[in-house]
Amino acid sequence: MNTQVAIIGAGPSGLLLGQLLYKAGIDNIIIERQSAAYVLGRIRAGVLEQGTVDALTEVGVDARMHQEGLPHDGFDLLFKGQRHRIDLNALTGGKRVMVYGQTEVTKDLMQAREKVGLKTIYSAEDVAIADFDGVHPKVSYSLDGQRHELSARFIAGCDGFHGVCRASVPADRLETYEKVYPFGWLGVLADVPPVAHELIYANTNRGFALCSMRSMTRSRYYIQCPLTDRVDQWSDDAFWTELRHRLDPEAAAQLVTGPSIEKSIAPLRSFVTEPMRFGSLFLAGDAAHIVPPTGAKGLNLAASDVRYLARAFSSYFLDKDEQGITQYSEKALARVWKAERFSWWFTSLMHQFPAEGAFNQKVQEAELAYLVSSQAASTALAENYVGLPL
Numbered sequence: 001m002n003t004q005v006a007i008i009g010a011g012p013s014g015l016l017l018g019q020l021l022y023k024a025g026i027d028n029i030i031i032e033r034q035s036a037a038y039v040l041g042r043i044r045a046g047v048l049e050q051g052t053v054d055a056l057t058e059v060g061v062d063a064r065m066h067q068e069g070l071p072h073d074g075f076d077l078l079f080k081g082q083r084h085r086i087d088l089n090a091l092t093g094g095k096r097v098m099v100y101g102q103t104e105v106t107k108d109l110m111q112a113r114e115k116v117g118l119k120t121i122y123s124a125e126d127v128a129i130a131d132f133d134g135v136h137p138k139v140s141y142s143l144d145g146q147r148h149e150l151s152a153r154f155i156a157g158c159d160g161f162h163g164v165c166r167a168s169v170p171a172d173r174l175e176t177y178e179k180v181y182p183f184g185w186l187g188v189l190a191d192v193p194p195v196a197h198e199l200i201y202a203n204t205n206r207g208f209a210l211c212s213m214r215s216m217t218r219s220r221y222y223i224q225c226p227l228t229d230r231v232d233q234w235s236d237d238a239f240w241t242e243l244r245h246r247l248d249p250e251a252a253a254q255l256v257t258g259p260s261i262e263k264s265i266a267p268l269r270s271f272v273t274e275p276m277r278f279g280s281l282f283l284a285g286d287a288a289h290i291v292p293p294t295g296a297k298g299l300n301l302a303a304s305d306v307r308y309l310a311r312a313f314s315s316y317f318l319d320k321d322e323q324g325i326t327q328y329s330e331k332a333l334a335r336v337w338k339a340e341r342f343s344w345w346f347t348s349l350m351h352q353f354p355a356e357g358a359f360n361q362k363v364q365e366a367e368l369a370y371l372v373s374s375q376a377a378s379t380a381l382a383e384n385y386v387g388l389p390l
């Protein structure tokens, strides 16, 4: 089998890249380790930057998002028991974000891919890549007990943090930067109306809380928890009680509780690999970097990586111009590090750090008070939240 771009991984990065390449007339095949149903079963964040919305619109995968997604013009910061609105729209000259779950984005992209007959190999076992230092890289995998090989001009490593692509690069050719946070997020998804029309990010002396949503009838809530906690230690009741303690009285009174339809604990991590290109192999999305979820940059960064990458491949195939592929790593990393900085900063500002004590809490509260009273500081937050330009 032969293709122009072999894409490893059918997460948002791989699927969006596939669609962008298809629009540009570039042939691509996706090889995914899991089944489609498994990929769609993963619950992830749900706030899309304008640039991500634009990319989905560009590839014509925007109908359901525009119908069912919720455009948000602001969010609340809650600290010292009071909520303060960050008016994203006013602070950024009219920009906004779209609340639409990553699962839905993935589903829409999968359907669009199927509709135009693009090939995706699901449930591929023992995926391996080879010869990416040359111009004829290869991907091999097993399916139903048989080994297959795929030849391509480029490989796009869109296979997430635990994928095979980054792991196939000799360790001495990459530099990694990592920060692990001393807490996790306990998340609950429930079919209850959201506590407020916009998201609430709460800093409290009991720890961080986030009130988010997937629709006007489905809510997504998170609370900071110790890394040693296990999901089975948290009954639904215990979760709702703790969340209520972390809200202001008005929001606590508005909170509608119900049975959880998903409950999980996720650790928080910042991670970057440099560079993002190794010969004919290009990393994109979680394969190259992880952000802590505060601010919901993960999916948006994946989307900006593949937009750079699709342009680079297009220039190469359509105009015989190599500048895009030569500059991909540097360009993508410049934006990645800005999102890493923002996600680290927002995480540091909003969470309780067990080792830091009361001094840290006071400094956080002072910074938050400054943030909501200073136009300059609120603007910096808003600009990053809606997404920096490509």
Ligand code: APR
Binding pocket: 008, 009, 010, 011, 012, 013, 014, 031, 032, 033, 034, 039, 044, 045, 102, 124, 127, 158, 159, 160, 161, 162, 163, 164, 165, 284, 285, 286, 287, 297, 298, 299, 300, 302
């Ligand atoms: N071979 C083939 N596919 C693989 C392999 C492998 N060896 N390893 C992993 N994969 C697949 C995974 O099963 C997954 O479907 O690659 C896909 C990677 O998808 P994501 O982890 O969603 O990463 P990405 O597409 O970069 O999306 C980034 O989505 O995962 C969230 O938090 C993340 O929001 C961020 C965004």
Ligand code: PHB
Binding pocket: 044, 045, 046, 047, 199, 210, 212, 213, 220, 293, 294, 295, 296
């Ligand atoms: C979510 O809805 O899952 C979500 C929203 C905003 C965040 C993180 C997660 O900052």
